[in-house]
Amino acid sequence: MTMKEIALIQFGLGGVGRAVVERVLAAQDELEWRYGIRFAYVALCDSQGAAIEQQGFTYGDLMRTVTAKAEGASLADLDIGYDHEGLADIVDVAGTSNALVIDVTASDDTVEALQLALSRGYGAVLANKKPLTQTYETFLSLLKGGRVRYEATVGSGVPVIATLQQALIAAHDPIHRIEGCFSGTLGYLTTGLQAGEAFSALVRQARASGYTEPDPRDDLGGMDVARKALILARTMGWPLELPQIQVEGLFPDTMNQGTVPEFMQKTVDLDELYRQRVATAAGRDQVLRYVATIDRGRAQVGLQEVPRRSPLGQLQGTDNLIAFHTDVYADAPLVLQGRGAGVHGTAAGVMADLVALSTSFLI
């Protein structure tokens, strides 16, 4: 079999980025015999530094870099690294034909580099939601040509985007409504509330376990779920903008002011409110879940009461669930459920996209 060499340029070496590198290395033999493709990392970047090796980094270089990043180093501090002046420069220097850019940052600033990569005929795989949730025009510019895949942006490794694009849209099955719980963090929180734990204690535990962003307001405010809802809506072709999504956060706006420790302290003030909401819901045989609904051209995310015995009501911990109501799935929705957070599931979603693009005729 002729081997197709694919050059990889990766932005981001955090938890997900490192898991992607390890997964790619572990899969090399199988990728060769099963698909006839060979991945070679030619560039790695973090927020400060970059490393480029046109011939492809060795296994040893990659593993040493992953270890050093896990210990908190910057790429610029390593022998192979230097201070970079922008991601577009890296794409410009490192890119070759058959290149794929992997965006596993959480940065707003990768769009220019992604667009440059696409203009050169490369592909891109995103776990980063930010490029896809800027203006609708930017979303369209990235999606044009079909060389951007973004499975890991919604539901981590659960194949939500593939199902939407390849099983429903491609099948010309009109989608009437999508609903679900798309946040592992908020799933952990709502099932904890249901079990009788205090809101403030759950936020503290979630933060200590690394389930939340360093500033937990980023998760509890609902914006991360809103971005996922926007990506689904736009994937269906709805020209929504982020401010058009109705977002109900789990804390009042006034708590947006102040430092993280101040916020953490004030969460105690919400304990009684949530205790009462849980008890009221339980009296109706309902439970609270943080639900996203995408329906008739609109999207909203917020805390809702759902029947305790419904699929959403049965959801536990960090699991995600997404239900597609379509013509074909009219009586009972098509439901996907599974682990919706964690670096390994997310890296698996990225990997599946890398293979899908590499085996397509587009790259």
Ligand SMILES: NC(=O)c1ccc[n+]([C@@H]2O[C@H](COP(=O)([O-])OP(=O)(O)OC[C@H]3O[C@@H](n4cnc5c(N)ncnc54)[C@H](OP(=O)(O)O)[C@@H]3O)[C@@H](O)[C@H]2O)c1
């Ligand atoms: N963790 C999950 O379970 C999960 C699930 C689904 C999707 N995601 C998404 O996956 C992405 C990565 O998540 P993570 O948990 O790995 O985050 P993380 O640990 O914070 O890592 C982010 C990485 O991006 C780098 N970075 C930040 N700004 C950059 C820039 N302008 N240019 C180049 N690199 C930059 C950081 O550099 P430094 O190392 O220098 O700080 C870091 O290496 C996020 O968009 C997240 O929303 C995560």
